[in-house]
Structure formats: C-alpha cells, structure tokens
Amino acid sequence: MKKILILNGPNLNLLGKREKEIYGDSDFEHFFEQLKNDFSNIELYYYQSNVEGELINKLQEVGFEYDGVIFNAGGYTHTSVAISDSVAAISTPVVEVHISNVYDREKYRHTSLMAKNCKGIITGFGFNSYRLALTSF
Amino acid sequence: MKKILILNGPNLNLLGKREKEIYGDSDFEHFFEQLKNDFSNIELYYYQSNVEGELINKLQEVGFEYDGVIFNAGGYTHTSVAISDSVAAISTPVVEVHISNVYDREKYRHTSLMAKNCKGIITGFGFNSYRLALTSF
Amino acid sequence: MKKILILNGPNLNLLGKREKEIYGDSDFEHFFEQLKNDFSNIELYYYQSNVEGELINKLQEVGFEYDGVIFNAGGYTHTSVAISDSVAAISTPVVEVHISNVYDREKYRHTSLMAKNCKGIITGFGFNSYRLALTSF
Amino acid sequence: MKKILILNGPNLNLLGKREKEIYGDSDFEHFFEQLKNDFSNIELYYYQSNVEGELINKLQEVGFEYDGVIFNAGGYTHTSVAISDSVAAISTPVVEVHISNVYDREKYRHTSLMAKNCKGIITGFGFNSYRLALTSF
Amino acid sequence: MKKILILNGPNLNLLGKREKEIYGDSDFEHFFEQLKNDFSNIELYYYQSNVEGELINKLQEVGFEYDGVIFNAGGYTHTSVAISDSVAAISTPVVEVHISNVYDREKYRHTSLMAKNCKGIITGFGFNSYRLALTSF
Amino acid sequence: MKKILILNGPNLNLLGKREKEIYGDSDFEHFFEQLKNDFSNIELYYYQSNVEGELINKLQEVGFEYDGVIFNAGGYTHTSVAISDSVAAISTPVVEVHISNVYDREKYRHTSLMAKNCKGIITGFGFNSYRLALTSF
Amino acid sequence: MKKILILNGPNLNLLGKREKEIYGDSDFEHFFEQLKNDFSNIELYYYQSNVEGELINKLQEVGFEYDGVIFNAGGYTHTSVAISDSVAAISTPVVEVHISNVYDREKYRHTSLMAKNCKGIITGFGFNSYRLALTSF
Amino acid sequence: MKKILILNGPNLNLLGKREKEIYGDSDFEHFFEQLKNDFSNIELYYYQSNVEGELINKLQEVGFEYDGVIFNAGGYTHTSVAISDSVAAISTPVVEVHISNVYDREKYRHTSLMAKNCKGIITGFGFNSYRLALTSF
Amino acid sequence: MKKILILNGPNLNLLGKREKEIYGDSDFEHFFEQLKNDFSNIELYYYQSNVEGELINKLQEVGFEYDGVIFNAGGYTHTSVAISDSVAAISTPVVEVHISNVYDREKYRHTSLMAKNCKGIITGFGFNSYRLALTSF
C-alpha cells in the first residue's frame, strides 16, 4: 500500500477560521478524514507546521521512504530556498498544491521557488487540489 | 452529459514527433481516444490550432455553452493578452494544463497571462495533466 | 466622401455579452448603425477579427486608399510589434481607441506598442471613444 | 449652461513661441477665442500656471462645482502624485489632453500618473485634442 | 482590562548588548518593567523568539482573543510572507514597530511585507516606539 | 512651552470632503481645535499648502526655532527630493505622519523620500497619527 | 537538389512600398526571381504570411523534409514564443535573417526569441542577408 | 554688456547655515557680491526660489532675452520634467551647476532630467562651480 | 586553546546522501572526525539545524565567547536578513563557507545577505572549504 504524506505549511492550521472568502469555511481535519475514506487504498499521513525548518525535518524524515508528498508550503512557497533545496534533495516525489488561485492574488505569490523541483503543481481547485494530487500518484 | 473541450495551442500537434525528451513519444490523438474510453460519461471534444486568433474563436464558440475547457495554450500561455481576455470573457470555466514542468525550463515559461482567469492550473504531469483536469470537472 | 474603417480586435465581438461592468451592455453592431446614421457624410466600414494577422491584412488592404482607420486592437495593443509595424507601414492615418480607461486596469494594459505610430489616441470614453475619433478626421 | 475649465500646466504659456516643430506656431490665447466662438453653448474658462500647487488649488476651487475640466498638465503629468490625488479627490470629471503624441517622444512621457483618475484621455491631435475633449462633455 | 502582547522577533533579545550605536544600551526586560508600571491599566505580555514559525504560533495563539499585538518582527519584517499571512489571518489588530529608523539603513530594510496587514506602523522612536504603540490602543 | 507646527501638504485641506472611505469624514480644522484642547501645554500651530515650495518655505521659517514639526506631506512624500533635503537641512526634528495605511494602497505610496531624514514615522492610525506624533515630543 | 524555403513574416509583403529609407525600394518578388536565377542548383520556395500561426503551419509542413529554411519573422521575431518553439521542434535547420540592422533601431527589436534555436543569424545586409543565408547551406 | 542670471533652486538659500560639511560655511549672498566684483564686465542677476513653478516663471521671463543662465536646480534637478521642458523651451543657453559632487552622494542625485537640454554641466567644485560657469559664457 | 564552532544550515545533514554530483559522497560526520584529528590544537564543536531561528539561537549562544564560527548557512544564506543581523550582532568573527561553487549554479545562489558581516568568505573547495576556514583563525 502506498504511503503518502500531506504536508501543510504556515497558517494552514487556520483553514476554516481565517479569510473564508479565499479559503472556504471547512477545516482541514474534517477534509482529511474524508480523504482517508475516499482513498482507502492509500496509507495517508498528515503533518502541519508553521516552522520552516520543521517542514524540512519532515521532508527529510519521509523523503527516502514514502511514495509521495503532497505539499502546500503556504507563504514559504515564495521565499524559501531551503525548502526548495530539501525537495530537490529527497528521492520521494513531491506534488505542490495550492487551495486558492495564487495567480489572481498579490504578485509575490506568483513565484514558487520549489516548483521546479516538484513532480507537478496543482493550483486553485480549493481543497480539491489535494484530491487531484492524490489521484496523480 | 457534460460537454468538455480539450483545446491545444501551437506545436502541440507535433507531440510524439518533437522533442521527445520533454514531451514523451506518444501522440495526442491516441491519448485522446484513451481519454474518451476512460471518461465515457463525458462528451469530449478536441481542437488544435497554431493560430492565436483561432483559439480565441473556439473559446468564444463553446464558451457560453460547454461545461468546461481544458486548455494547453503552449507558447501563447506566456505572451497572449488576447487569449487571457478571452478566457475572462466567457462563462465556461477553463482549466490551464501543461505537459512539462514549465518552472524547470526557460524563465519566460514561468509566467502565464491567463492563469489568473482560470478555474485552476495543472502543470507537469505529462499527458496525465489532461486526465487530472478532466477529473476536476 | 471620406472612407473610414472601424477596425476591432480580439474579443470586441463579445461587447454587450461580456464583462458588462467594464464595457457596458449594448453590442457594437447596434452602435455601428447609429454611427452610420449620425455621420452620414462619411463612408463607414467595419471589420472585426480575433486573428492578429487578419487585422494586419486588413490594415494593408485599406491602408493606402482609405482616409482613416479607427483601431481598437484589444489585447494586441500591448503585445504586437507586428501590428505596430503595420500601422507604421501604411499611409492612411490610424486613430487608436479604447472603450475602457486602460490606465485604471492591469499594468500590462498601460503600454501600447502602436500608439507612437498613430495620429492620435482616445481612451476611456466608452463607445463614445469611436465617435470622438470619427470627429477627428 | 455647462461650465468647463481648460487648465494648462507648465510651459504651455509658451505655445506658439517654443519648439514649433512639436507644438505648432499659433498661441493658445487665439485658439481659446476660437473655441469660445465654436462652443457658444458652453461657459468656457481658461487658467494656466507653471506652479504645481496652483494647478491643485484651481482643481479644488472648481472641482465640486464645474461640469468638467480639460487638463493638460504638461511635465507634471508624468511626475505629480499630488495632482493625480487632486483629480481623484474632486467630483468634477477631468479629461486629460496632450497636444503632441507623447508616445513618440522620450520614454518618461509615456507614463501618466493621473490618467487612471480621469474620465478619459485624448492624445496627439494638436490643439484639436482640446476640441475633441470639449465634444466629450 | 485590555490584553496586549508585545512580540519581538530575531535578535531583539540582544538589545543592550548588540550594536549600541543603533539600538541604545538598555535591555528590553528593564524597559518592559517600566512599561508595565506606566500602563497599569493594561494587561501586558511579552514574548520573544528567533524562530519565524514560533512567532506565527504565538500570533495564532493570541490572535483571536487578545486586544492587540505590538510586533517588532526584526529581520523577518522584510522577508516573511508567512508572518504577513499570519497577521492577516488573525482578528486581533497588530501594530508594527521599529526601534531604529529603518529608512536610514540598508535598502532591504525599507520594505515591510506585513505593513499592509497592520493597524498602523510606528518607526524610529527608539524604545519609545513601543510606548506610542501602546497609546494607540 | 514647546512650539510644534503641524504641516499638511497637498489635498489635505479636502479632508472630510474627499474620499471618505479612505480618510474618514471629519475635517482637519475641527480635529485641530480638539488637539489644542487636549495638548494645552504645547503651543500648537497649523499650516497647509498645496504648493511644494511653500511647504519648504514654512519648514525653513520654523526649522531653526520650533521644537518640532509633524509633517504629512501627502503626495509630495513619494516624489519630492526638495522637501526631503529641506527636512535634512533644518535642525528642528520632523515626525512624518500618514492618516491612511499607505502600504495597503498603490505601490508608489510605499516609498518616502523624506523618511530617512525624520525623527520617526507614524502611519495608518487615522487622525490619531497626529496625536501619537504629538505624544512623541 | 536541395530544397530551401524562404519564409517571410508580417509586413514583408510591403517591401518596396513601405518605409523605403529603411528597407530599400525594390520589392521581394523581383528579388526572389533573381535569387532563383543565381542559385539555380537549389530548389527555392517562397511563402509569406502576416498570420503568426500560418508561419508555424508552414514551418511544420516543411520542417521534417526540406533542407533549410531562411526565416525573416519580422515583428514576430521579438514576441513569439510559439514560433520559437516551432523552430526548435522541427528538424530542418533555420537561418534567421533581417534586412535592416535591428540593433540600430528601437530597443525591443534587439531581442530575438527564436535566435537560440536557429542554425545561425544574419542581420543588416539588406536583401543581401537572404543571399548570404543561401550561401550558408 | 552680457546679461547673466544665476538661478538657485530649493534650500540653496540656506547655504552657510545648513549641512556645512557638504556645502561649506559661507553664504551665497557674500559670494554673489564677490562674483559681481570679479566679473565687472557682466551684468549679473540673482534669483532664488523654493517653488518649482517660480523657477520656471523666471526661466521664461529671462529666457528669450538674457545671454545666459547659470542654474543650480537643487532637488528639482532629479525630479522635474517641467523644469527640464522649460530649459528646452527657451533660447537662452543654460549651464547646470552643482556645488557638491552629486555622484558621491545618494543614487537619486546621479540623474539630471535637465542636463540634456543644457549647454554644459559643471559639478563638484564648491562655489567655484558658479565661477567656472561664468567663465564659459 | 581556541574554541571554534562549525555551524551547518538546512539540508547539510544530508551530505553524502543527497545530490552527490554536487556535494560529493562522504558524510559530514566522518569529515568532522578527521578535522578534529588534524586540528588537535583547536577545541572544535559542531551543530546543524534546519531551523533558521535555531541557527540564530546558536550564534547568540556562542557569539560572545567562542573564538570563531565557520558557518555554512545553506539556503538561508541567500534569503535570511535575520541570520545576517545575528552575525552582525555578535562579537565572535564568522567565516562563511560553501562546499560547491555557488556562482556556477542558479542565480539566486549568487547573493549572500550575510557576507558583508563576515570576516571572510570561502567558496567552492568542497569539504576543503571548512579546512581552509579553520586555517584562517
């Protein structure tokens, strides 16, 4: 059975509480339970941290063993060379996802430092972005 | 039954012939037949053109009637304000797809003028990008 | 009697259908009939295309014979060196018009490659921009 | 009867004396007399100043009372946030005009800070730019 | 009684030890005691961390409950999209403060990614910046 | 008794009349009377001009004698080297204030040429910005 | 016998009619007849279009079969990623030519998106650029 | 006898009072008396203003009659298109002077908008810059 | 005996596992043992963290007491103002090292925010960069 980690970066623990006009009003924990139901043939894991380095720690921990990482790095997407290096360094393929359409928001959200090191990028489908990413493995 | 158009821009008619290290070696026609088999509950259409304005013509033709467009605008993705305006003008949702990971190629491929007007963007999964896009409708 | 061509670029055939908060809700055909009534001393022609090269073809066709062209190049205004070259190459004077105030929209709409080759530019008066342009001949 | 102010910025008092190959050789006072004759149904006023702040003073003075301002801000067009703010702050609509085709001159003349706050912009028709602007009210 | 958190970012624990010509030579702990004395009608809290994500954790912890945060994000002010997102996500108003006049230092200190999401910004008054911020609540 | 000048730049005489969603709807004269009441131990003066050079004249007039200037230079904040030089040239400390959060508005409002020469900067607290500035002296 | 296509882009059908101080006053058809005479050992073809996509169509049509293409893409040289991609996709070598010295004209003519994918580039020799290109095969 | 105007812009009335390490400690009035003595064969005039538009007024007043203007535009040198236009519009030759070496100061002082319209530029010789300028007529 | 800390930033714990064509295939722990042998007259310490703030914590901990820090900040080199501030704040001299020749890699690796605050920089000698750095104390 494939092992896939869903990895969420800063402020994504506030989903459902924060800026609902952008991110919708259901929280990620409920959504994750649904996902586990719907993809019962995959061993699904979930980790969230606001700390850049802890995301790197997690990537390194699973990155030579799991079958895939679905990674929404939030604000670190646009600024972190360290995370991008980490994605390049591990052997597990990483799919970058975004809930909102970042290209319809501030200019500094249009750039992803890690995208070039990812297997693919899925942007703008709401929580469905995670679902599509799962389908890609 | 949903009606979805797959719309391919310039040079995508050469898939399978051209730069196989980037785009793989199967051609799009075969792939399209597979898609129709696999998504038999969707009325699938396909159109390809090298002419920017003909892509706009097609978008306008289906854009108030179909249920979705899956659009790989090729080189026009990065340069065409006219196509981006067209995507914004129609009411049918458009999903932008790319076969290759454009963020791992030349810098001018990192910018999409139309992305902000799309329902979502799927990049880098090979032909699978189209398949994921279909799943999103 | 003077011969004047009104030349409309991509997506302007959707006027009245598309983004009404920007472009108003009457279509161009009705407006053109009014114009012909109001300027009965001018031989008025109308051509629209979504294809960059067809706009060039038209400019070349009338550009050594008509008395004027009123040209709304839509999205090609900001990106087309080829159209700008065409305006420079013909002897008929061209007036650039825009329906909306492009300076109050996205930054990439603030630049016109063809403006420098035009007789004048009229921006932001709604359909009235065409009327003012006609008055300028 | 509508009240319209024609407002001219720095160096436009030299029209007819200065750089005739760009601006023509008639002075603005004669032209203004003609305008008053030709638009006898409009109460026309004229004010010129080389001082940025005096142009703002004038805009504020008429800006909640007159029916329109036709404004050639000369060199301040490209550099004055303060004038642009002033145009935004008043309720009278302002039409920006330029005598010469600024897009065929130095690059720093291609940018107008105030355009986005104007009702419309008319550029490059010589003194006729003012006449077209009047027609727009 | 209002609850206000003073939140200090990286290297601000060195105040009084480090670069005294820029930051003065008293340490923050003493200053905080004074503040508590002087603003006895406010419940004052203090937290400092060098870790970007811990600052986000703290913002999230207090950000739906306290009455205000006075935030000196130090070097993260200029680089952290994640912190800026966090400030936007919480409901507690945040006042950005700086001890030194950042506009008189290196160019990269002139930009604050989080300023647009703050209630206000106070810069350059030394420790007094915190005092003024407190007065603003 | 300390002598402090409040100096307001272009269009700030329209406060209460103009763009109320940004600046609120009370006018500055009433606010100034309140300030004089509340800070009765300070000799408070007020001057407003739309003319860049008159603001410089005023700065020079009080700049070697008063105890402080609270300066909202409006649109000149972002464009005037001359005003910035003037602030540097005088010996009276100047506090830069802004009513609105300029960092949440157009990009050209994010830069202040004079900030580096000021004692401090206070931004975004509405009329309260002036009050905080007074407290800083 | 080698088969070579001369491919001319937008406005080059106006050669001899247009801007003679830049392009000279003979038309391309006469020149092409001369070329056929002078290079009688080469099977020479000629195609011109103002439509970007038709140039791509032509490149694809001959691009796996002819021995060479001599390509003056006119204004599309500087803006078309799609044409550049097309040149890269075909196996026939392409020589980029320009009649005028583009480096002595507007700045936006100094950049060629397709040059990197060409066999070589020949610029500035008038019609002789085509002749030199032929010699290179 | 030649008539020459020395025209000084903003803050130059503070010379001798302000930033003595940059500008020296003698005031301009004394220096002007010396100049009149030393160049007794020239009719010398002096005018200073902090107001951009008043400098333009002065240039226009003398600009078709005097034999030369020696112009230190201070901070307006780097920002004023209007003054630059004024220098271009008049027939009297203008020599731009600077007391300090502007190239050894802030970057925004390295650009002069008016230099291209001047007869010559003299920079960095202290008050001697004016003396050299006088010698140039 | 001198006390020197070797401080390694994000992903450097993967040395020997990751991207061996860039970083070689021996791990840092073995190398560190060698170093301790070879520089037996120095008290050598080693610390690695993926967390930006923990690197700052460590710098502050040793930065007023040790005789030197050899710091490879990995991806944080190019993005962290906070780390750069930390290097400036401490009194212990820091030598910046890089294993690979960063100037032969992506453009964003060519900039080091902390270099200006370091005693020296050693780049591109493989693990030998650390050895040379040790020699420099």
Next chain:
Amino acid sequence: MKKILILNGPNLNLLGKREKEIYGDSDFEHFFEQLKNDFSNIELYYYQSNVEGELINKLQEVGFEYDGVIFNAGGYTHTSVAISDSVAAISTPVVEVHISNVYDREKYRHTSLMAKNCKGIITGFGFNSYRLALTSF
C-alpha cells in the same frame, strides 16, 4: 584589389585548443590559409590581440584605408563602449561575426554594444561566419 582585415579579439588565439565542444577543434591559422586560397581576389590580413586598446589601435590604423573589417571581438563585444565608439569613428565598414550561436549561451552574451555601428552581423555558423562575411563585401 580589395583589402580586408580579419580582426580577432581575446582568447580567439586559443581556437582549436579551448572548449572544443563550442568552437570546434581546428585552429584559426589553418583556416586563414584556406580563406586566402579561396578568396584569392581579395588582399586578406589577419590580426589578433587580447588587449582591448590594441584592437582599437588596429581599427584606427586600417579604418580610413581598407575596404572592410571582419571583426570577432570575443568577450569585448558585450562590454566595450570604447571599441563600439571606434567602429563608429572609422569610415571602413565593419562586419561583426561570431563563431558560436551566442544567443544559446549566457545572457550577457546576447548584447553587442558594437552591433548598431556595424554594416551587418553574422552569428553562429562556426568558422563559416568569416567566410559569409567575406562574401558580403
């Protein structure tokens, strides 16, 4: 008989020894002998120097007397205003040549400061670039 100088800049004396994958493996001396054989009706000269100023000396020496210069300025192409001025100053026409396709290499090789002053530019044909240049005279 025409006199033509082939002028080679820095490092071109290493042809055949250096970076053979870019420049091929034959040296220039042999090639020059062939050229003299093949173009026996032209008086051919050859000069190479690594010194920027010596290339200028040579251009000046032959530049009012020879019938043409074929100039590969190597690395100076992209950086030397002095050489570009020299090409402009002489009356002999200069043809710029490059062996490799500089547009397929580093970005800084895409700019030629001297191209605008040349009769024409030939790029990317290997040693054949020189041969084509000779044919152009």
Next chain:
Amino acid sequence: MKKILILNGPNLNLLGKREKEIYGDSDFEHFFEQLKNDFSNIELYYYQSNVEGELINKLQEVGFEYDGVIFNAGGYTHTSVAISDSVAAISTPVVEVHISNVYDREKYRHTSLMAKNCKGIITGFGFNSYRLALTSF
C-alpha cells in the same frame, strides 16, 4: 609652477577626423598648443592612449606628484571599475571632462563610474571643457 597632465582616452586621437557633427573639426594637438600659450604659468603635459591599462599606468605614474589631471576617459568612463579605482587610489586631484553633452546621447553614456572619485566634472562645452578644467586648479 603647477604640473598638470591632460589625459585622453580611447578614440580621442581621432578628434577632428571623426564624427565632426559631435566633436567639431579641429584636432587636439592644435588645441593643446593654444592651451600651452594661454596658460603659460602652468607646466602642461599631454598623453593619449586607447589602452585602459596604459591610462591606469599613467595615472599611477603622475598621481602622487603632479598637481592635477584633466581626464577625458572616453568610452572607459562608463565601463571601467579599474580606472575609477585608480583615480581613487592616487592623491593628485582629477577633473573629469567631456567634450560633448553626454546626457544628450545614448543612455549608457549617462553613467560615469569614476565621477564620484573626481574633484569635479565638466561636461558639454566642447574643447572649452578642458580650458574650464584648467581654470579650476
């Protein structure tokens, strides 16, 4: 008696021969003879070279002994860090001169790398620039 060197850079040996519309038609040798006559109280020397390094050699040779250098570095003005360093390294004051008004020419001539290290800069007075420079010592 003061010793002053006039130092001319690349292509200035062509004065009188080259581009006479920019530089006039007398040569520098004649002008130098006049200068020696007119400034008989100064020991005047002259040196010209097209080689950047020879100009540096000369600066070093006289730079700790002469009383002044008048330096027209031609094209090296805009590109040479090495010459700028040399001017900074010597103790003899250097006056930068230009014959033409460089600000009315190409943009890359508007920047001088050495200006900040010079005693003063004199630009645009023709040969008279040298004369004014001499007067400044």
Next chain:
Amino acid sequence: MKKILILNGPNLNLLGKREKEIYGDSDFEHFFEQLKNDFSNIELYYYQSNVEGELINKLQEVGFEYDGVIFNAGGYTHTSVAISDSVAAISTPVVEVHISNVYDREKYRHTSLMAKNCKGIITGFGFNSYRLALTSF
C-alpha cells in the same frame, strides 16, 4: 614541485601606498617574499599588470602548464567577460582571491564574472587570502 602563479590585476601594485584603511599598509613585494619562504615546496611566480589583455596573455601563457593560478583581478573582476572567458579556456585551475570584503563595499563589487569558472573563491582575509589559496592547492 608545483608551479603556482600569483596574478594581480589593476592598482594592486599600489598596495601599501593606497587607501590603507581598506588594504593595509604593507606592500605586496614584501609579502611575496614571505610567501616564498613559507611555501618553500612550491615554485612561486608573481606577475602584476594594469592591462586587461596582458592579464589574459599571462593566463594563456601559463594556463596549460602551471599547476595553479591565484588571481586577484581587481576592478576587472566585475566587468571583464574576456578575462572570465580566459579562465574558462585554460586547463590550469584558478583560485579567485580578494584582499578586502567586497560584499561590504559598493554594490558593483558584489558581482564576479569569472567566479563561476574558478576552482574556488576566497574573499576578505587581507593578504591572508593569498595564503589560504596557496594552501588549497
């Protein structure tokens, strides 16, 4: 015995005479004698030139024979494509060294065109940079 060349660029012959606060006050000749003593097992050579092309000549002369070059290219580091090409062309490894910390000086000193072609780079250790470079061979 290894043969190593120390190659110094422009103005480095002034070491000990020039700007002692940056470069220290001992001259390079004495230092070189020490080096020869301390590294008696290496055949050490020294060459200095102010002429860019002579540095290239030297690199070519030793570049296929010596075991290493320690190269301080001074001002040419930041501007010379030709020197960078030369370092790439030779087979002898080159170590780039700088005496001062160039990252703490002017911005244009932060870029090295040749770094990417070097074996390694050592910056900021004073004369010790050369010593460390020697140790690296």
